[in-house]
Amino acid sequence: MKTSIPRHLPAGTRTVPVTRNQAGRLALARGAERWRKPPCSFGLRLQGEVNPDLLEEVLTHVARRHTALRTTFPDYEPSGSGLLLPTDQVHWNLTRVDLRGIPQPARQRAEDAAFRKVQEPFAPDEFPLFRGSLLRYEEDYVLTVAVDHMVFDGESIQVFLGEFGRFYQQLACGSTADLADDGGGSDFGEFSAFECDWLQSPEAGDALVHWKSVWDGFGPFPPTRIPVRDVEGSGALWRQSLPADVVHARRRRFSGGYLSLPAFAAAAVLAALRDMTGQTEGGVLHPSSRRFTDATQGMIGYLNNRTLLRADTPLGADLYQIAAITRAAMVDALEHQMMPFEVLLDHFAPQLRNRRPDRPYIHLNVQASPVLPSLPGLNASLFWPPQSSALQDIPWISVDLEDGREHMVLTAGYSTGKFEPDLVSELMARVAGHLTG
Template sequence: PLSFAQRRLWFLDGLEGPSATYNVPNAFRLSGPLRVDALRCAFVDVIGRHESLRTVFQEMEGEPRQVVLPVDAVSGGLRVEEVGRDGLDEFLAREAAVPFLLSSDLPIRGVLVRLGELEHVLLVVVHHIAADGWSLGPLMRDLAFAYGARCRGEEPSWAPLPVQYVDYTLWQRELLGSPEDPDSVLRRQLDYWREQLGGLPAVLDLPTDRPRPAIASHQGGQVPFRCSPELYAGLRALARESQATLFMVLQAGLAALLTRMGAGEDVPIGSPIAGRGDAALDDLVGFFVNTLVLRTDTSGDPTFRELLARVRATDLAAYANQDVPFERVVEALNPTRSRSWQPLFQV
């Protein structure tokens, strides 16, 4: 069966149709001599090592299933293209936007762009159903290790992975249990979220610069900024004094800012959490990340330290109940649904 996180993306893929919304692209500039044949072999080695990268998702008797393809069925995955420097950005954007067909395509592909004899760009695109942000570390470490071995004419001699993603999928279902069982982890954590998020505002009221579209476009932008070393040191010191984390300090600051901007005093903030509660999962490529709703109470004109204490208590309780998948929380609370905004939080 699919993990709960995979099932969420599989459902969205069926709802929207194949799209690039959940493509995860990463481009790497490679300088110096490159053995293209060794890199091709290394790419296949990594797909063979991580079952999640050779898994397709097929419906059987009305239920989606993970189908792990055998290693000998993986023959490629890395194309080589010649592209001029002027057209590089456009080419990479176009390649990153090619959708995956989850029922038949490997959820990873690579394109090596040759810019010159000693300069290349490697684009690796993975569908989110097979990998999350944490996965990029083990994926690229394994690719580098395999490339080094192939350059020496050897197969990579890495230590076997303790588990594969399908093992996690079965363990997750066993751990959580049934929502009908009052003693199950799933039921206990769902009860927490029902109480914690009951009466949550449907949409955060913010002075946006344009109206929401009827259907979310998934278009976005980035606004870079720098935090000075002095400010960073001050934030760290405040966190230590308050027995909080830097994340909690920044969350409290964000909640205070949103309240000042007119969002009210009941501020839900969504945050991803790695979802890798066991060290055996650390080196695995897969989709483990979950979403937490961190409800922040800014009422009563608290001092910042008082607000930080509230955030700390809320976050610690949320971390203790992080195993229940976000979509199950949404189902349990059954908020007003819209294709215009995200349920339970929009920031």
């Protein structure tokens, strides 16, 4: 249920600072376009004796221990702050949908509706900025979690699952030890304060100099030269499984030093773009972690940054020559990744502030598969909810490479209203070919 925070606040509510990237998302959501990014969503498929009330209790404990999940952003608060509510105001209520005995196609419609509902964008002044659903089938359950990007990023998923498993083990066994909600969790406000101080440092000045040369005449949204269109469309997902050992073996053949999987994947994407378009200078936006300390390693919040990778892709260069360029660009950027993307917009592209991207681009995300929690009495597997509704309105191609033990999953999410499916399929087939040889 959507709830706005009244001006008469519960005792213990306090104002907290926001990061510059959070402030940018707030301005976009409150601006003329009123654009809200779909939430970060993930889930678990559960087999065994599932207790929905226990799941709600576990989720509530996780949310109470991390300040980011207790924060909301009412319109009457300044754009540089949010409200942190006390723990007793936080409760996680699951929407429960029983699909047993429902024949097709009615079951499919009910399932699709449930996934669309849980992945609806949040308004910043809603509380809480998370929701969940529990779908029951004949043989198993699917638990889906959705959290607004204002308070959550991709790396928060692993922290969340770890906390979920720890609390589930304790509560399922009847233990109440270490369940205090007011200690032991993470305080995102500490990161916000650190960023504020860092922006006044000499390192921030050095970072501006570095990123000016990268953005100049190119950023922040790197061109693809892939033909685009403006028609009615829907969200679509291209997907292919790749043998992990083959990809890693090909990556290790690079002779210029250690080549990370993100740098290798970026080279594959840029080589594919060059092959399709003849473009000899390419780029992608990719997330970069700002979890530099032990405290941030276990923090839930929106810490990730968007980073522009710009690289020459000469027509005669092979994949490993391009990989040397992407590797060098990523290494050069390492000491400057703390600089918020929104600050760079203010300095180098102020005309794009509080606006959606003005041209299509590729967003590349490379991550390891999250480690599953151990849940006594249950068999759990990772579940990614279908995102066709979430992808319908995005003006970019979201390329993801998930690194599992035996297989990697390469996907491309996009809107058919912007991109011709055959062109996306051709691009991604080329990317897969570069990764596997």
